Amino acid sequence: MLTLYGINLSTFTRKVRLALAERGIAYTLQTAAMGSPQVRALNPLGRIPVLVDGDVVVPDSSVIIAYLERACPGPALYPAHAPALARALWLEEYADTRLREATLVYFAERVVKPLFQGKAGDAAALAAAEPLRDEAFGYLEEQLAGGELVPGAGLTVADVAVGAQLITYVQAEAAIDAGRWPRLAAWLDRQRQRPAWAGILAEEAQSLAAARARRGG
Numbered sequence: 001m002l003t004l005y006g007i008n009l010s011t012f013t014r015k016v017r018l019a020l021a022e023r024g025i026a027y028t029l030q031t032a033a034m035g036s037p038q039v040r041a042l043n044p045l046g047r048i049p050v051l052v053d054g055d056v057v058v059p060d061s062s063v064i065i066a067y068l069e070r071a072c073p074g075p076a077l078y079p080a081h082a083p084a085l086a087r088a089l090w091l092e093e094y095a096d097t098r099l100r101e102a103t104l105v106y107f108a109e110r111v112v113k114p115l116f117q118g119k120a121g122d123a124a125a126l127a128a129a130e131p132l133r134d135e136a137f138g139y140l141e142e143q144l145a146g147g148e149l150v151p152g153a154g155l156t157v158a159d160v161a162v163g164a165q166l167i168t169y170v171q172a173e174a175a176i177d178a179g180r181w182p183r184l185a186a187w188l189d190r191q192r193q194r195p196a197w198a199g200i201l202a203e204e205a206q207s208l209a210a211a212r213a214r215r216g217g
């Protein structure tokens with residue numbers, strides 16, 4: 001049995017969970033905080049997620065998903081055709097870096113501070129985040145001109161990577177503005193309805209609702 005060390009509201013844990021669910025792979029989620037001694041023993045960077053498969057320890061969401069592709073049967077997340085593979089890997093990289101940078105501040109200011117730290121979010125930080133958000137969403141809107149991130153390839157690693165980051169944004173901001181980024185908003189709506197995504201997102205929504213209830217709002 002596979003064990004995934006992470007937290008259910010962590011973006012990169014979500015990325016791996018979406019991949020596991022889409023590929024129909026059973027696993028146990030072991031709650032483990034970033035930077036904790038438990039995580040540092042598995043990943044010198046102290047970051048989550050980390051997958052443990054028997055005596056194989058696999059840190060990093062991208063490495064985990066690549067490992068699972070070889071280690072477990074199930075629908076492939078890496079296109080066989082080289083140009084499509086390159087596009088999927090690039091969009092995964094873009095999601096993990098620029099899109100993350102563009103969206104994390106919303107979650108930090110609107111969710112983490114008020115719900116988990118008892119502090120008010122910083123309105124100036126949110127205002128300052130808008131240009132990068134607009135750039136990243138604009139880029140993805142262009143990439144979706146063909147309707148899919150990797151046209152003709154089905155669901156790929158790009159979809160779980162981009163989706164994982166956008167969910168973080170939606171959890172903070174409630175929605176992607178369909179008036180400004182119609183293809184991106186519609187794409188995310190479609191992904192969220194996939195059975196593999198719906199269960200994980202419902203579980204995360206419950207965690208957020210419980211945190212809000214604890215804070216009395």
Ligand SMILES: N[C@@H](CCC(=O)N[C@@H](CS)C(=O)NCC(=O)O)C(=O)O
Nearest residue numbers: 010011012034047048049060061062
């Ligand atoms: N490249 C890593 C990034 C993982 C990552 O940054 N995870 C966050 C939680 S979502 C974390 O552990 N942050 C703590 C830190 O960077 O020290 C991956 O793809 O797994």
